[in-house]
Amino acid sequence: MCKTLVVLKVKSNCITYAPPTSSSFPSLKFLDVKVDYPEDDSVEKLFTCCPVLEDLSIDATIRDALILSFKVSAPELKRLRMTFFSDMIVGKDFLYDISINAPKLENLDIKHDNLSVYLFENLNSLVKGRVDLYYHYGQYWDDEVSERATVLREAFSNVKCLSISAHFVEEGCLPAFDHLTELKLVLYDCYHWDLLTELLEKSPNLESLVIEHKKDEECVKNYDETESYSKDVLYSENRWSTPPICLISHLKTITVRGFEGYPHVKKVAKYLLNNGKVLTKMTVYNDELYKELMLERGSRSCWVELV
Template sequence: MCSKSNSQAKGKDRISELPDAVLCHILSFIPTKYSVRTSILSTRWKSIYGSVPNLDFEFEQMSTTWKEEYMSNYVGFLMFVDRVLSLRDSLDIQKFRLHCYCRVEDFSRIVGWICTAIRHNVVELDLCVYSDNIVCPTFELPQCVFMCKTLVVLKVKSNCITYAPPTSSSFPSLKFLDVKVDYPEDDSVEKLFTCCPVLEDLSIDATIRDALILSFKVSAPELKRLRMTFFSDMIVGRVDLYYHYGQYWDDEVSERATVLREAFSNVKCLSISAHFVEEGCLPAFDHLTELKLVLYDCYHWDLLTELLEKSPNLESLVIEHKKDEECVKNYDETESYSKDVLYSENRWSTPPICLISHLKTITVRGFEGYPHVKKVAKYLLNNGKVLTKMTVYNDELYKELMLERGSRSCWVELV
């Protein structure tokens, strides 16, 4: 009897015993082409698949020539998306993800898919659409996207989508916008950010031609996070202070970057990824309590010095190192590191106010056991009068700090 009972238990379909809502939730995490296949299991599974809130379509095969086999797969993909959307009925779509390469003659079809998602009250729209055409004709993002009242997240990466939003009432519910454009030749990108009344998170990546100046106005009174990256053959400029030695950097670029940074002087939490920042270009961060500073192989400890001096109420500090091939090629490690640390030590003869009165936690990670790293870590630990914890990720550095202490209540942790 016991053996028979165990055998029946092993053969039991426990997945099918789950509630429809749970099964639907599970299917929402896999690509649509796989979730569709469950519809052949039974009438119940067909109903479950039809209720999945997320649609994920991807065709990222890239070919310079539309050969028969490739073309057959591509046409199959188009027909599959058409069929799935035609069976959607009146059910809402939570997330619509479309990643594909396409032909110019299929632009109208893609526009139709986007509009269908909007009609089904989509909340998150993720578009990565690239044209195979060298001349690269374009199509406009449908007006219904800008007017959609349910759209909260919009991600667009494309070499063929342009933007012509209405002059008012754009993006009434949009809180997260992530846009990547390649070689924009008109002002459509500029128009995209002119009316975002509730936008909180904005990420912009653009690849521009040498002679092109890309300018735009961002109107987003509720903005809390901004990330911008611009690439060209001559210059790489980023709001997160990305800079390489030997690359072009003039007074005009520095002045624009300074004005931009001043707009964030009232932030409470700040993350900066920096290769180089000219001295004196940072504003005062009187309200800053949390700072994360990502340094590259160029290090530039004077940036940390200036940030600490201008952040009197800082309570939490994270210093992280990341490798950078370009930085290494253009930097004399031994000589420059020692000068940089010496320069910071001279400026720190009087410790920054935050070290004496506010800074409670420090994390140092990603660094090797170089002498200059030890000097900086020891200085922070010795002068942190209210420190409660320092976390390090290097065993050698941990041993060096065991006897250092400026605060009796501080302890050093090795992770």
């Protein structure tokens, strides 16, 4: 019932909360909750008693349910981070049902192990987004999953800064990112270069690009690396006969890290460097790739840095 508390951090293996009828924390602006196996809507009841809440972080491990319904409705909320992980065997039929209504939300950070059902309302103030979905769907991808992915992607269509680290992102149904100026794309061992192609095509005002590679054993199990890489690079090269607008007029910095010196990585890096007419700097983290790029330039003012 504290009336002056501004910051509250809670870490527990169990949270049960029955709020009073009046506001419990009228001054609380920062709430950080880490909980294992939340019961029913106990966590939801906790933060709904905070009328001036501006920063909410939820880190939860879920079990004993195939569907978790979770609602966030906060009129003053500016930053929301949600990390949900299930200790069950994640499969096609497991999902979270998440609803967010936050008209002043500026920063949304989602890290989930499964692509779930999302309902977004009043996200007109959103300027920065991060999506990390770390479950690999493989053969489970279908029309229903595709629809969920589309809803999630469209929620970030007006942001200026976006980070995507997910297997769920498929080429062909991305929205236009007309306001996007900073993009970070994390690709896995089963990555598709045509996704990068479409992101560049739909981000005409992009100024900063980071491409990062992470290893994923599930990808290695389900994909033939050589065939996938060759196919995707060839497809992207065919589509890139005309460079995306952002490469010609806006893109100034590019960072490529985490990749080995594969031929397909060199091809993509060379293409970006040769066609980046206003590039000022490309940073790479691979010595072999750095040597390949030393003689490539589309912009006289651009320089390549090895880190």
